[in-house]
Amino acid sequence: MGASRIVILGAPGAGKGTQAARLSAAHGLAHLSTGDMLRAAVADGTPAGLRAKEFMDAGQLVPDEVVFGVLFERLAEANExxxxxxxxxxxxxxxxxxxxLAEQGAPLELAVVVDVPDExxxxxxxxxxVCSSCGNTHHVEFMPPAxxxxxxxxxxxxxxxxxxTEAVARDRLEVYHQTTAPLIDYYNARDLLASVDGDGPVERVTQDLVEVLSRDVAEQN
Ligand SMILES: [Zn+2]
Structure with missing residues (x-):
């Protein structure tokens, strides 16, 4: 069996969410993104969701402690x-x-970076x-219109x-590098870090991720 407790990291535009969804569908892993998780907990009215709702209704950032509450409600159900x-x-x-996670005896097994050069x-x-009439999305490179x-x-x-725009994109990447660089160091120091080349066709990147997921745990065992 491959790694099943995984953090996936990647810059805006790196395709991390797409890849996580594909891995989740193919391997039965729960895909837990913070925003979706919070919205679902609020909609389901879970104990942590109700606490999160108070902050969201007040237009405040949901504190870490509450996010952790929501997260661990979901992790309890993520058997695969x-x-x-x-x-x-x-x-x-x-x-x-x-x-x-250590308290629960179920530590993370892998932190994987979907790596794409800034340019x-x-x-x-x-x-x-974006279509100004119907909202349909194209991409000049990946999904060009006829x-x-x-x-x-x-x-x-x-x-x-x-x-x-480019200025907004560069700002977002700058923020990403500032906040994620310490995370990369953190997981690297714990021998949990792996990286895949995210600059290529979606299918190839998924294949590489699948390989890394199985390989890394095999090495640890
Ligand atoms: Zn349209």
Whole structure:
């Protein structure tokens, strides 16, 4: 059996969420992304979800302690294992996560980075074009419309959204590097870190991830 308690890391635009969803579907791992997890807990009215709702309703950031509560409600149900996507966000959260998982005797087995060079990320993040009529999304590189600037679905005009510009993309990458670099060091120091080349076709990246997931635990055992 491969690793089943996994953190997946990657920059905005690296395809981390897509890959986590594919791995989850293929291997029965629960795909736990912080935002989805919080929304589901609130919708289900779980104890931690109700606490999270108070902060969300007040327009406040949900404190770590409550996020951990929501997370561990979900982990209790993730019998086949899980992929944490977007959490932990910093070394302090990573340490707390390790502490709580150690208490349960079920430590993380792998932290895997979907690695894509910044220049490629900028191209990905700025290439998105949204139809101004129907909201359909194209990408100049990965999903180009049949006719430049025109929506394949409805013939509407394709526009670049203001948060898809290069300046915004570079800011997001800067934030990513600042917050994730300490996480990478953290997991590397614990021999949990692996990396896959995320700059390529979705299917190939998934294959590489599957390989890393099985290989790493084989080595640890
Ligand atoms: Zn359209």
């Amino acid at each position: 294992g899980y992929l944490l996507d977007g959490f932990p966000r910093n070394a302090a959260q990573a340490e707390e996560l390790d502490r709580q 490629r990320l900028v191209a990905r993040l700025t290439g998105r074009r 006719k430049e600037g025109v929506c394949d679905k409805c013939g509407g005009e394709l526009v670049q959204r203001s948060d898809d």
